[in-house]
Amino acid sequence: MSFSFKKSYKILLFFILFMVVIGIWNPNALLDGLQRGSLYAVIALPLALVLGILGVLNLAHGDFLTVGLYIIYMLNTRFDMDPLVSIIPTVIILAIMGAIIYLLTIKNVIDEGHLSQLLITFGISLILIEGINIIWTSMPRNVYTNYAYASTEIAGFRFGTYELFYILIAVGVLVGLQIFLKKTRLGQATFAVGQNPKGAKIVGINVNYVYLFVFTLAVAILGVVAGFMLPRTSIFPAVGSPFSLKSFALAAMAGMGNLNGILFAGITLGIGEAAINSIPNYGGWSDIVFFGVLIIVILARSYRGAK
């Protein structure tokens, strides 16, 4: 769970250079990419946390986000609650739901192989998607708020302002997690469990409690993301599913347990995606570039590791 700026200064320099080049070429692509990439990162952070501490790849990760979006949609349509205000009850509901699902399912396969863990989270994913489909049908739904599509113009450069929040949330969640892991007793215990669960158990850390807490926290964070996302997106039963894959891709690109790296990876891939989208008739290449960059980074890291 660390990222050394001293060790990674070359990567950092490359990252800054990349942003400068894109910014000069197309400032809109830079800003769109920063915003979109931050969203990818803030969704990937909880997945990386669970992967790093529990060692479980949660295939239902994006579907918990979907549940959060529908809870906020329901609070808005039934009680006229603003999506940003709805974050508080949604975080609580998702935390309870996450804890129950962990105790009923994931806890029982935590010591099993990865295949069992993948299958059980895949099953949870299917149940969540079909459950939503039964309750709300597949029809897309929206919550419209005026502020979510506000824009401003500075010296002829027009840009949307709402998604700048994504950058703040991504940085906020990252800093919050780092403070939690380094400055609190529970966080230090969590860090220890992530490093060596058997050793942590020997020194008296309640590993099961840490696992429960981390999984619950990860699902609860998605409630915050859902609150900010809902005014900008259509919701339907499978809306969160693509984010599971992208989150895993970011975790893989950043390296296991590297939370800071996820923010950089998210922004890099977000800007790359936006840059491709802004080239006329090459929008369809964005996924190829996204996963192409991912493969190159993973191969480069393994090559460097082998040396």
Added chain:
Amino acid sequence: MKRNNLLIISLVLVVTFMFSLGTFAQDDPIKIGAVNPLGDITGSQSSKAMELAVKEINDNGGLLGRPVELIVVDSELKPEKGAAAIDKLATVDEVDFFVGGMSSGVHQAQIPSLKKYEKITVWAGAASYLAEEAVGPDADWYFHLHPWDYQQGASYGEGWTQIAEKNEDVEIGRIFLAYEEGGFGTASFESYEEYVALAQEGEGPYAGIIEEFEGASFKSAALGGGEYRAILRQAREYDPDLFIWAGYAADAIPMLAQSREVGFEPSLYVGAPPGWPADFEANPLSDKVVLYGMWAPSLKEVSDIADHFWQGYIKMHQERPATYFAPLGYTNIMFLAEGIKAAGTLEKDALIEALRNVKYDSPLGTTLEISPSNVISNQGFTKQKILQYQDGKQEVIWPFDVSTAEIEYPFSW
């Protein structure tokens, strides 16, 4: 003597048995097998509208003195399930007719099964010309109600030409199409390319009205996308008279909202998704958005049968019809019923002939008549309508004979 008595008793029993068989056959329901995607609003509302039609028919004494039974099977919008549903309806339920359904992909998978049984089929949905080619020219038992994709494109051209003639301010010389990168959007793009090429040679439905065309693809929110700002900036630079997006319902609100965010304000903003999101008309961004479709709730104000359908559907299901597949499903059953009534028999050849001569005044605001299309001989509707959201209502702006409002022009935020 005893032998004679036995013979008489046997004859009486046989005659009684045969007579009872005949009586049962007379009371046996006419079975209509429908295949619809029940998890999707198009399929669920179409099925409910079919139930309404069957109820009305049975309340009026059924058909040929027999009750009508509707058996609905869910296709789940999956080709393999859709094909299996046809087999199940034919072999297990032993239906007399097939009706339904939506999705060209699903329908293409069903066509081999339909050809196997060759029962009279009245199909409501599926617009792809590929489905028409799969049916082929020899299937005289096959009736198709929804306009084929090429008929839809031609009717939009006809509609815009007439609208531009009627309203001098309306210009559509420059078109920009934003299309989702999958099969649906790409097919739309290719259609427009063909229309523009024809128009530039002075031919086709857009001749004399389109001068330039440009398109760009985007990843639909339904498939993990949802970021349109780059493509909308391209459209803004192009400065089209008419902007069309061909995506899915999930793209509707974010597309509009991001258009406003980047300051893109074309004179005509047209959405061409297969369906719209829930409560789209209640969203303030929907005002003056133009759409294509077969029906609008406002048709009840100009058509008695549309009003009858609207009232009956709400009374029976306690919900409003929200998609044109509802009145199309109702039409699907009623058209078949009109054919059976006219034929006076279920005999196949007589019924095919009768269906070809039916003129059904439908709740879609158009009279349904059968005519040949490019490939098949029994095509129903041939035109779509041009609609516009105005003050939270869908209004019909073309064809003019069923229009419920004038076009509001230009589009503005």
